Amino acid sequence: MEIRFAGPDDMAQIKRLWEYCFDDPPEFVNWFFSRRYKDQNTLAVYEGGSIRCALQLLPYKIMLRDQPLKTSYLVGLSTWPQYRGRGDARALIRHALEIMRMRQEWVSILLPFRYDFYRKHGWEICYHHLMYRGGREMLGPAGKILEDIIPADKGQIHLMNMCYQKFMETYNGYVVRNEDDWDRLLDDLYIAGGTGYIAVKDSQAIGYVLFEISNRQCKVRELIYTSPEAQKALMRLIANHYSQIDSIVWNAPPDDISYMDMPDPRGMMYKQPYVMGRIVDVGQALRILKPLREVELDIQVVDPVLEWNNGVFSLRNAGGAMEVSSSDASPQAVIPVTTLAQLLWGYITPAQAKKQGKLDVNDQRAMDHLETIFTPAVNYIIEDY
Numbered sequence: 001m002e003i004r005f006a007g008p009d010d011m012a013q014i015k016r017l018w019e020y021c022f023d024d025p026p027e028f029v030n031w032f033f034s035r036r037y038k039d040q041n042t043l044a045v046y047e048g049g050s051i052r053c054a055l056q057l058l059p060y061k062i063m064l065r066d067q068p069l070k071t072s073y074l075v076g077l078s079t080w081p082q083y084r085g086r087g088d089a090r091a092l093i094r095h096a097l098e099i100m101r102m103r104q105e106w107v108s109i110l111l112p113f114r115y116d117f118y119r120k121h122g123w124e125i126c127y128h129h130l131m132y133r134g135g136r137e138m139l140g141p142a143g144k145i146l147e148d149i150i151p152a153d154k155g156q157i158h159l160m161n162m163c164y165q166k167f168m169e170t171y172n173g174y175v176v177r178n179e180d181d182w183d184r185l186l187d188d189l190y191i192a193g194g195t196g197y198i199a200v201k202d203s204q205a206i207g208y209v210l211f212e213i214s215n216r217q218c219k220v221r222e223l224i225y226t227s228p229e230a231q232k233a234l235m236r237l238i239a240n241h242y243s244q245i246d247s248i249v250w251n252a253p254p255d256d257i258s259y260m261d262m263p264d265p266r267g268m269m270y271k272q273p274y275v276m277g278r279i280v281d282v283g284q285a286l287r288i289l290k291p292l293r294e295v296e297l298d299i300q301v302v303d304p305v306l307e308w309n310n311g312v313f314s315l316r317n318a319g320g321a322m323e324v325s326s327s328d329a330s331p332q333a334v335i336p337v338t339t340l341a342q343l344l345w346g347y348i349t350p351a352q353a354k355k356q357g358k359l360d361v362n363d364q365r366a367m368d369h370l371e372t373i374f375t376p377a378v379n380y381i382i383e384d385y
Contacts, residue, residue, distance in 0.1 A: 125273045140232065299331055313325070
């Protein structure tokens with residue numbers, strides 16, 4: 001067994017493996033392998049000239065704790081059935097994490113096919129959506145829209161990105177989009193037969209919506225707004241498709257409170273676990289934290305996959321920045337790397353982790369320091385690959 005980056009003649013093999021393992025439409029697969037696929041971001045397990053297992057590392061930048069971080073979105077992990085159960089996927093994931101560390105990517109994200117599979121490799125749930133499902137007037141009644149509405153196409157990326165950046169300012173863990181990200185996102189929307197619109201007021205973009213309609217259901221991919229008026233205008237725009245839709249599905253941010261204005265929101269919303277996060281290098285990742293007061297804490301991290309993450313780390317506030325170093329001291333807290341990822345993202349609090357038995361703490365002073373270091377955040381990410 002050999003693990004290495006894909007060669008220039010390997011794409012056809014990897015594409016066949018993808019088509020066999022995933023139920024994606026041909027239009028998407030052809031687009032992905034013509035636009036997103038790159039040899040230098042594709043790792044595979046080889047036996048001679050044959051590929052047994054493959055995955056891809058799609059580069060992104062995310063805003064985590066107000067710090068822009070390079071990361072890789074792990075996608076397309078696939079193995080031919082005759083080679084499953086031999087440890088190929090485990091070895092490939094381990095190699096991918098080593099590559100990320102070499103690239104100075106201290107964290108990683110992925111959307112799993114099974115949460116328990118990736119949990120044993122060190123990833124844990126760090127995002128969820130508030131999912132809405134209801135009738136076509138769930139988001140409000142149809143009617144007249146006072147704002148100007150223009151099509152959302154690639155010529156308007158700058159307008160959409162301005163709205164996106166403003167909307168995401170209150171969130172954590174989101175993708176910092178560049179023009180290539182937007183180009184990919186809109187291509188994916190068009191392949192699915194979707195469309196989008198931008199709301200404009202006084203010559204300024206105040207929001208946009210991207211959605212697709214299939215079998216009389218409207219799936220809202222993104223509903224981004226910079227004011228309550230913009231949100232209402234875009235919701236009314238969706239409702240105005242009453243001749244084409246009977247129902248709506250919307251993956252809203254986890255802190256959305258639109259349900260409070262619905263006539264009867266019972267049975268229309270639920271929490272949907274989404275993207276998982278992983279710490280690739282604990283010592284480097286924790287340096288992005290900025291504790292609000294003095295802290296002195298020694299924590300033991302347990303990582304069953306990456307030996308460089310195992311050990312005791314000393315955390316100290318150094319002029320508002322986090323100083324992280326290896327330590328021989330007795331730990332005041334023992335934290336699995338999965339729990340540490342959730343704390344780093346701010347997805348759960350130390351108190352919640354302790355209550356669920358996800359960390360061990362020796363004394364209340366240690367808990368106070370953990371609460372100071374790992375403050376809660378609202379995470380929102382829309383990208384699924």
